Amino acid sequence: MEKKPSYDLHEEELAYISEYLNDELGADERSVFDERLRDDPVFERKVEEVRALLVGIKEANIAEQLNLFHAELQPEEAVISTSSKPLWQRIRWLAAAAVLVLTMVGLWFFRSAQPQEQKLFSRYYKADPGLPTLMGTSDNYEFEEAMVDYKTGDFRKAIGKWYPLLVENRSNDTLNYFIGVAYLANSQPDSAVVFLDKVTAAPTSVFQSDAYWYKALAMLKQGRKADALMQLRRTEHHAKDSLLNDITSIP
């Protein structure tokens, strides 16, 4: 395809080609189209251009989804899903146990690699207490049910219930905030950061200051001292100055 096409592509033709590529044409229309595609090189170039246009649209959309997929990564899922290796399935409990041991060894190794940051994290981290639940007949029934799970320490279950609600309200700050802090409470700082990012990006959110605080803690847990400091400067949390001091005195 050329940088500045030598052909005109009118709206009707753009529509027609996009319908072909999106499989919207009937069999007869399709064969007429195919025939023209074979015989007309200029038309072929137009089709190539529209194909790239549609692929670009889809790619822009899928790129936005990747962080949501990423937030669902769980160590055990990622390692055990080895569909092409049936042997693993036969000994899956053994495999699961091995994964658990490896994960714990990995965690121990990771922790011992950044002892100062970890110590600070443990000293300052206190899970968000959550919102009061009324368990009334409101539309928020599912949200509140998950909040009960969260408060009873079943963070995975809470995330599992909150997450589908995001589909309709992707930018909802309350949902993003609680999914983020639930991930952090579940020792998944990478996922926590993904969701808390969306809250800190919304300047009017009542959760903004707390989101900065927990994001700073998540980054500390990841061993990202410098990034944690940047987040911390934006929170209004009462322990802000104390933690700032402590982080900057890490050698």
Next chain:
Amino acid sequence: MDQPAFRLPDDSLVKRIISDEQAVLKQLYIANYEALERYILQNSGGGDDAKDIYQEAFLAVWRNIQIGRFLPRDEGDFEAYLMRVGKNKWIDELRKQKNRYMVPVDERHESDVVSDERGEETDDYINAVKKQYKHLGARCRELLGRFYFRKQSLREIAAEFAWTEASAKNNKYRCLKQLRELVLKEGVK
């Protein structure tokens, strides 16, 4: 542009990826992350590097399937290709960071390098579309995303926006046209 010259069975992995079945994409994303992450962590990278490189590689593989440059026979094929693209991307990244440890490089990047000029033009065009998509109005983005990515019908979209089906259709073409004009105005690379 290269494209599959034959019709694929409806349940093939390629067909499901081409039609952007979210469940399939998510499953492939989740199933293959750990292998590349392990490689990157073992080769002087961190968790953020792993995520960025993996996402870049995942999109590159997705695109190559969409335009028929790569047709995986099954999940194993997909996984092997994704790993190759991801490793190559990480090696390139390490090369850029000269002061850091280098991994030995003994393989050519045959997997995600496009040999012909036409393929490069296609990539440039798609990149330009992705870039200009952000400058499109929010309503157009929403409409095109729902129709082409989430595969909602015009009827569903019309209901959502309180339009008639005919005006949903017209608006969709208007948005496509607008996006194309942005791409051509800004120039493809």
